[in-house]
Amino acid sequence: MNPAYQPYHPKWHRKRMPIFWWLGQLPYVKFITRELTSLAVGYAVLLLLAEVWAVARGAAAHARFLGFLAAPPVLAFHIFVCAALVFHSVTWLNLAPKALVLRLGGRRLPDWMVVAGHYFLWLVASLVVVWYLHGGF
Amino acid sequence: MPQTTETISLEVLRYRPEESAEPEWQTYEIPLRRDWMVLDGLNHVKDTLDGSLSYRWACRMGVCGSCGMMVNGRPTLTCATYLAALPPGPVRVEPLSGFPVIRDLVVDLRDFLDKLRSVKPWLVRDEEKPLADGEYLQTPEQLAEYKPYSMCINCLLCYSACPIYALEPDFIGPAAIALAQRYNLDSRDQGAAERLDVLSQHQGIWACTFVGECSAVCPKGVDPAGAIQRYKVGATAQWWRSLLLPWGKR
Numbered sequence: 001m002n003p004a005y006q007p008y009h010p011k012w013h014r015k016r017m018p019i020f021w022w023l024g025q026l027p028y029v030k031f032i033t034r035e036l037t038s039l040a041v042g043y044a045v046l047l048l049l050a051e052v053w054a055v056a057r058g059a060a061a062h063a064r065f066l067g068f069l070a071a072p073p074v075l076a077f078h079i080f081v082c083a084a085l086v087f088h089s090v091t092w093l094n095l096a097p098k099a100l101v102l103r104l105g106g107r108r109l110p111d112w113m114v115v116a117g118h119y120f121l122w123l124v125a126s127l128v129v130v131w132y133l134h135g136g137f
Numbered sequence: 138m139p140q141t142t143e144t145i146s147l148e149v150l151r152y153r154p155e156e157s158a159e160p161e162w163q164t165y166e167i168p169l170r171r172d173w174m175v176l177d178g179l180n181h182v183k184d185t186l187d188g189s190l191s192y193r194w195a196c197r198m199g200v201c202g203s204c205g206m207m208v209n210g211r212p213t214l215t216c217a218t219y220l221a222a223l224p225p226g227p228v229r230v231e232p233l234s235g236f237p238v239i240r241d242l243v244v245d246l247r248d249f250l251d252k253l254r255s256v257k258p259w260l261v262r263d264e265e266k267p268l269a270d271g272e273y274l275q276t277p278e279q280l281a282e283y284k285p286y287s288m289c290i291n292c293l294l295c296y297s298a299c300p301i302y303a304l305e306p307d308f309i310g311p312a313a314i315a316l317a318q319r320y321n322l323d324s325r326d327q328g329a330a331e332r333l334d335v336l337s338q339h340q341g342i343w344a345c346t347f348v349g350e351c352s353a354v355c356p357k358g359v360d361p362a363g364a365i366q367r368y369k370v371g372a373t374a375q376w377w378r379s380l381l382l383p384w385g386k387r
Contacts, residue, residue: 001156002154002158005158011154012238013159017300027353031349035346098363099363101367106278
């Protein structure tokens with residue numbers, strides 16, 4: 001018997017959420033990974049701003065910055081960041097049809113078309129960047 | 138009734154506050170019949186092995202939403218899950234996670250019911266038209282707009298799958314928001330602005346971090362995660378409209 005129990009005063013049981021609640025089930029692990037990889041997105045933005053800042057300080061500063069980027073540990077870290085960015089982008093774009101309802105001629109576009117549209121825009125943006133890096137502008 | 142010699146272990150998390158302050162596992166050996174659902178297994182326990190086991194159920198056909206429980210760690214309608222799909226066992230049955238447990242597999246639903254009421258899940262009209270004017274007619278397209286959300290049976294599997302609800306109990310939650318969206322998308326309804334006042338708060342749509350499991354576990358394909366994300370897009374558009382056109386109608 002439970003000595004703390006009082007008749008007619010029932011006590012609800014409330015389970016505490018453990019800190020690692022997300023471990024053990026793949027969908028939750030995927031969700032947490034998606035959230036954590038947003039840090040990589042933030043890092044990539046800061047890195048880009050740092051490069052702009054280095055360019056603004058002159059050719060020597062920019063050369064030093066490029067030297068920093070070429071260092072093997074930094075390169076290895078950035079390969080990891082790139083993988084995280086791709087994971088974040090892919091999982092995020094795949095969710096787009098949940099939020100976006102597009103209609104054409106009064107009919108709702110199927111989810112795969114919304115996803116394909118996002119990937120197409122991603123591809124176009126990437127091609128524009130590649131073109132620019134190769135002196136296209 | 139054909140007999141079977143095969144059995145399967147049913148492990149049930151039991152909470153009997155008069156006996157113990159913490160829930161305890163209890164194992165029952167039940168027949169493994171091809172046509173039995175998990176709920177049939179629980180009914181077998183109650184009828185023949187242990188009449189003190191407490192749980193909710195009613196329709197046995199996936200309509201009433203009463204028999205939602207955690208089966209092997211996943212929110213499930215026990216009337217719609219074959220025992221034969223879960224061998225070799227043991228099959229672990231727990232109360233829906235995220236809710237306070239009253240006894241055994243019975244959870245307290247009052248928090249959800251309060252939240253559901255707060256989003257006004259009914260048709261809100263500025264002015265009712267006279268009966269003589271007839272019904273509020275809808276086209277099939279207008280019906281299709283909200284019909285998926287109207288399939289919700291309030292089984293609360295989505296709340297149980299939602300870690301945000303467990304971590305932030307003030308979160309209004311998936312089903313209540315999906316049902317708000319059901320009425321917002323109804324061409325006969327005029328209550329979207331009233332619901333927005335509730336849902337645009339932090340504990341409304343913005344608390345959702347889009348885990349997406351609410352939609353994955355929904356037995357009726359309601360897609361509450363989609364409803365919340367669509368609501369976010371709508372609320373953001375509404376905010377921009379009110380910023381750029383402050384004199385316009387909400």
